[in-house]
Amino acid sequence: MKDIFVIFFVCIGTTFMLLASIGLIRFPDVFSRMHASGKAATVGIASLFIAVAIHFSELSIISQIILIITFLFLTAPLGTHMMAKAAFKDPQKRPPVFYPKPATTILPTPAPAAVYTDEEIEPEIILNTEQSKSDSNVT
Amino acid sequence: MSVYLLGTIYFLEIMLFIGMILCFIRLIKSTLIADKVVALDLISTIIVGVIALEAITTNQVVFLKIAAVIALLSFLGNIAFAKFIGTGGR
Numbered sequence: 001m002k003d004i005f006v007i008f009f010v011c012i013g014t015t016f017m018l019l020a021s022i023g024l025i026r027f028p029d030v031f032s033r034m035h036a037s038g039k040a041a042t043v044g045i046a047s048l049f050i051a052v053a054i055h056f057s058e059l060s061i062i063s064q065i066i067l068i069i070t071f072l073f074l075t076a077p078l079g080t081h082m083m084a085k086a087a088f089k090d091p092q093k094r095p096p097v098f099y100p101k102p103a104t105t106i107l108p109t110p111a112p113a114a115v116y117t118d119e120e121i122e123p124e125i126i127l128n129t130e131q132s133k134s135d136s137n138v139t
Numbered sequence: 140m141s142v143y144l145l146g147t148i149y150f151l152e153i154m155l156f157i158g159m160i161l162c163f164i165r166l167i168k169s170t171l172i173a174d175k176v177v178a179l180d181l182i183s184t185i186i187v188g189v190i191a192l193e194a195i196t197t198n199q200v201v202f203l204k205i206a207a208v209i210a211l212l213s214f215l216g217n218i219a220f221a222k223f224i225g226t227g228g229r
Contacts, residue, residue, distance in 0.1 A: 021158030079217035086225035087173035
């Protein structure tokens with residue numbers, strides 16, 4: 001009976017960790033990659049340690065595991081935040097990649113500009129916001 | 140401990156190693172330092188998860204302390220890299 005809960009929590013934790021890795025591969029930008037790995041990995045590892053706590057189910061081990069989970073929940077967003085601040089000030093950085101908005105409004109003449117991308121991504125289209133703003137003012 | 144639990148955990152360890160391989164691909168492919176540091180942080184987090192799974196399979200509690208120490212060290216390394224990048228690599 002105990003094993004069922006252990007298997008459940010272990011599966012959830014591993015799924016979240018694997019999703020964090022896939023997000024690290026698939027996302028186009030440094031900041032969105034941090035968003036993937038900073039949150040999903042934290043939840044995944046908390047679920048794994050909950051599974052360990054259910055499997056042992058002794059008071060001393062559960063207190064140790066609560067300590068580890070609290071430490072991870074405190075330090076993982078802190079480290080990600082510091083990395084995001086440092087990467088934002090980095091002179092080597094590229095500006096973030098924006099996806100085009102969903103076309104609910106009629107766009108002005110599309111001026112697709114070649115955009116800063118990573119090396120493995122196809123070039124995306126950035127809407128020329130200043131041009132669209134001036135057009136809306138005229139009309 | 141049932142056979143199903145052991146089989147599930149071995150399968151999930153393979154899944155975690157696949158995730159680690161994806162992190163290594165990101166670590167090799169990207170040119171930005173911050174990107175590599177994020178990949179290294181995720182690798183250490185996955186290692187902590189693998190150690191938690193090992194604590195279940197071997198029924199030994201000592202692995203939890205090892206996991207805590209590795210989490211602490213990865214956090215310290217992350218902070219050090221953040222300081223290093225924030226000062227412009229000097």
